[in-house]
Amino acid sequence: MQQLSHGNQEAFNQLYDRYKDRLYYYFYRMLGNSESLANDFLQDVFLKIIEKPERFNPNYSFKTWLFSIACNLCKNEYRRREVRKTTPNLNAQIDPILPQAVSKEELLNRIFDSLEELSAEHRSVFLLHYREGFAIKEIANMLDVAPGTVKSRLYTTRNYLAKKFQYLKDEIEL
Known part of the structure; x- marks a missing residue:
């Protein structure tokens, strides 16, 4: 620079x-x-x-x-x-992804495509942490939120994805 x-x-x-x-x-x-x-x-x-x-x-x-x-x-x-998506209700019925023989690449694509169902805030935190490898404090600074907020958004997103992809619980770790 x-x-x-x-x-x-x-x-x-x-x-x-x-x-x-x-x-x-x-x-x-x-x-x-x-x-x-x-x-x-x-x-x-x-x-x-x-x-x-x-x-x-x-x-x-x-x-x-x-x-x-x-x-x-x-x-x-x-x-x-002026698009505001709400965080999905994790207690609501989630349409699970049914098990099919898919490659690891296809599975990752399905997981990342599922992020579209979440709010921009949750999607951003998830991508920055898991795709880009930023630490929680770095993400908090980028988004100008508390580290606890980042942790909460990650937790919510992981739980949502875990429920959606529950059939894979023994095969992958979210």
Whole structure:
């Protein structure tokens, strides 16, 4: 980022190559599995980096800062749409996924597709923790919420997925 702030184009190319796929996947999952929206938001993130590289504080992790920008873009999009999903009632009847012979890749796709049934807040926390490997404190800082809120959202999401995929309880660990 320091090289980028001094106009080094190659530094930008390296950052882009390193993070484009991960950010694309995050946006894709957070924005209703829309390829066009994911691409638009990916461009927006990197445009923000180019326009204001001085906003990066080198005392913090670049990855955390980058995903904070991504989270904020998603929040702004939700506000624009005024789409508010509620957290599913875990006591309500859940249509379980019936056992079928599926590959591990297909199973993971089904699990991540099931996240669409959850609120954006729960989906974001789950993806940031399990897909991107961020610690609870890092996610709390990104989303500007208490660590307990992050833990609660993870717990709720894991329980929801565990009920939905209960037939696999002996085969996978959520």
